[in-house]
Amino acid sequence: MDRYTEQRLFGLLARGAAALVVAVMVLVISVTIYRGGRVFLMDPTIVITPPGSRYMLEGDGGFLHAVLGSIFIVGPATIISAVLAVSTAIYLQSDYSSERFSDTVNMFLNVLWGTPPIVYGVFVLTVIIAIGARTSMFFGIVAIAIFQYPIMTRYTDEALRSAPDSVKEATYGLGATRFETALMTARAALPGVIAGIVMGFARGIGDAATVLFTAGRSTNMPAGPFDGATTLPVLIFDQAMSFNAEVRSHAYAASFILIIAVLGLILVSKLLAGRYARYAPGGRHS
Amino acid sequence: MTTNTALTTKDLSVTYVGDREVEALKGVSIDFSANQLSAIIGPSGCGKSTLLKSLNRLHEIQPNVEISGDVHLGDQSVYNTDEPVPKLRKRIGYVPQTPTALPLSIYENVAYGVKLHGEYDSKNELDALVESYLQKVNLWDEVEDRLETPGAELSTGQIQRLCLARSLAVEPDVLLCDEVTSALDPISAESVEETLVDLKEEYTIIMVTHSMEQAQRIADDVVFLYLGEVIEENDVQTFFQNPEKERTKKFIDGDTIVEYDESDDDSPSEAVPAER
Ligand SMILES: Nc1ncnc2c1ncn2[C@@H]1O[C@H](COP(=O)(O)OP(=O)(O)O)[C@@H](O)[C@H]1O
Numbered sequence: 001m002d003r004y005t006e007q008r009l010f011g012l013l014a015r016g017a018a019a020l021v022v023a024v025m026v027l028v029i030s031v032t033i034y035r036g037g038r039v040f041l042m043d044p045t046i047v048i049t050p051p052g053s054r055y056m057l058e059g060d061g062g063f064l065h066a067v068l069g070s071i072f073i074v075g076p077a078t079i080i081s082a083v084l085a086v087s088t089a090i091y092l093q094s095d096y097s098s099e100r101f102s103d104t105v106n107m108f109l110n111v112l113w114g115t116p117p118i119v120y121g122v123f124v125l126t127v128i129i130a131i132g133a134r135t136s137m138f139f140g141i142v143a144i145a146i147f148q149y150p151i152m153t154r155y156t157d158e159a160l161r162s163a164p165d166s167v168k169e170a171t172y173g174l175g176a177t178r179f180e181t182a183l184m185t186a187r188a189a190l191p192g193v194i195a196g197i198v199m200g201f202a203r204g205i206g207d208a209a210t211v212l213f214t215a216g217r218s219t220n221m222p223a224g225p226f227d228g229a230t231t232l233p234v235l236i237f238d239q240a241m242s243f244n245a246e247v248r249s250h251a252y253a254a255s256f257i258l259i260i261a262v263l264g265l266i267l268v269s270k271l272l273a274g275r276y277a278r279y280a281p282g283g284r285h286s
Numbered sequence: 287m288t289t290n291t292a293l294t295t296k297d298l299s300v301t302y303v304g305d306r307e308v309e310a311l312k313g314v315s316i317d318f319s320a321n322q323l324s325a326i327i328g329p330s331g332c333g334k335s336t337l338l339k340s341l342n343r344l345h346e347i348q349p350n351v352e353i354s355g356d357v358h359l360g361d362q363s364v365y366n367t368d369e370p371v372p373k374l375r376k377r378i379g380y381v382p383q384t385p386t387a388l389p390l391s392i393y394e395n396v397a398y399g400v401k402l403h404g405e406y407d408s409k410n411e412l413d414a415l416v417e418s419y420l421q422k423v424n425l426w427d428e429v430e431d432r433l434e435t436p437g438a439e440l441s442t443g444q445i446q447r448l449c450l451a452r453s454l455a456v457e458p459d460v461l462l463c464d465e466v467t468s469a470l471d472p473i474s475a476e477s478v479e480e481t482l483v484d485l486k487e488e489y490t491i492i493m494v495t496h497s498m499e500q501a502q503r504i505a506d507d508v509v510f511l512y513l514g515e516v517i518e519e520n521d522v523q524t525f526f527q528n529p530e531k532e533r534t535k536k537f538i539d540g541d542t543i544v545e546y547d548e549s550d551d552d553s554p555s556e557a558v559p560a561e562r
């Protein structure tokens with residue numbers, strides 16, 4: 001086989017693989033949007049209606065409880081995780097800690113990243129049992145935050161590393177402290193940092209395993225941080241197992257809401273990143 | 287202008303102790319005169335940037351660097367002092383080789399250092415400062431009506447002048463410039479050179495350059511660095527017309543072939559890395 005056949009063959013393979021992935025993605029999204037969108041558009045109020053007393057059996061009312069649960073669990077978790085992740089990533093930079101230390105931490109982060117979320121769920125459950133607490137929104141937040149942390153840290157770390165060293169040199173050269181320089185580096189890497197936080201959020205809002213037995217899997221409206229709650233992915237799981245056709249159809253509507261939320265957020269982050277990319281030193285564009 | 291000594295190094299040695307050990311500076315002692323433009327020249331990899339950074343402890347931001355000896359700014363020791371390093375760096379400013387706008391507006395780029403050190407009382411004062419420093423580097427007329435746009439959107443030459451303005455705005459005594467014209471087109475480079483010449487009225491400027499022509503054009507004093515050692519330190523006239531050392535003469539004559547002393551166990555490829 002000569003070099004040119006080889007390269008054509010590889011080209012075909014690459015294109016085939018890309019086409020397959022895109023096709024599957026488009027299929028998943030369009031089926032969800034088509035089936036979910038239909039259910040949702042037929043009665044959009046299900047999103048803002050609290051569940052009836054026999055919701056899981058007969059589908060009376062809507063699933064506002066899961067929508068709120070998702071917001072109240074993933075929102076705070078993302079904020080907590082983002083603060084921790086950005087701080088860690090800054091600390092991992094070479095001017096804060098040694099190369100060996102940051103290599104070691106990065107290895108742990110990779111392991112954490114690869115850990116199935118159900119393991120975090122079980123871990124937090126173990127803690128709940130050990131301290132004799134009840135599953136609640138609060139522990140859902142904890143579990144999701146633990147799950148998001150390595151994802152956000154790795155993304156932020158990569159983003160900070162890709163910021164030109166000359167930003168650091170210039171900032172230190174003006175008499176900035178390490179902290180002031182870290183802020184400037186984070187700013188220079190802002191599009192990447194935002195992308196990392198959004199990735200963490202998207203993963204968090206879509207995850208069922210972490211909240212499955214930490215947040216309480218409640219079928220009622222959430223009443224407070226130490227009360228049981230549920231999130232959309234857990235709800236979808238429960239709905240899809242239902243014997244009632246209407247409840248099952250709600251699973252599509254809930255999936256639709258999830259996908260729209262994630263797509264919307266990615267869009268917003270793109271716009272934000274685009275705005276900050278104008279400021280990126282060296283004219284890097286995201 | 288008097289030619290007092292502004293900055294002195296004494297037996298300054300810098301060793302990078304990463305994967306392989308590199309003795310980048312081997313006991314360098316130099317006097318840099320006040321209100322003069324001193325040029326540090328030498329082949330690529332001879333330790334010019336290392337020397338410049340060690341003058342305001344900038345290499346400390348990277349791990350695996352060992353240093354001995356001392357630097358004095360006037361009477362004050364740079365290394366043996368309780369003064370916080372940021373304060374030292376305020377007095378000894380540094381302009382990096384790559385023209386780099388901070389991720390801020392043009393205005394905020396110049397104001398950044400001033401704000402760090404809190405050296406202004408009102409917005410009006412800050413506005414005036416920003417304008418005066420942009421004037422000083424001949425950039426004001428070009429950016430006057432776009433001060434709020436990102437600094438990164440300027441041309442490379444403009445960014446380098448912005449960097450100068452930004453460094454000057456914190457009112458350093460000494461300004462360290464690392465090959466500040468090497469990334470620029472000839473016209474921008476000339477304008478930056480002119481700016482530097484103007485600036486030495488008020489500041490002590492130490493610049494690294496790999497261009498002998500540039501050193502000849504604008505420097506008052508020249509330091510020739512070779513494999514981490516000072517070969518010759520002289521005023522520009524003597525240096526180029528009547529150098530004391532044979533090595534210097536060879537270097538000026540464009541003898542780029544690097545010779546090694548028997549005592550030097552560095553392999554040629556290590557000591558003189560290809561220009562990036
Ligand atoms: N961070 C570093 N780690 C290890 N070696 C370095 C580092 N920076 C520079 N060096 C080495 O130190 C020597 C001097 O480098 P440098 O001061 O950048 O030279 P110049 O600016 O004259 O080209 C070179 O051999 C270079 O490879």
Ligand SMILES: [Mg+2]
Pocket residue numbers: 334335336
């Ligand atoms: Mg250099």
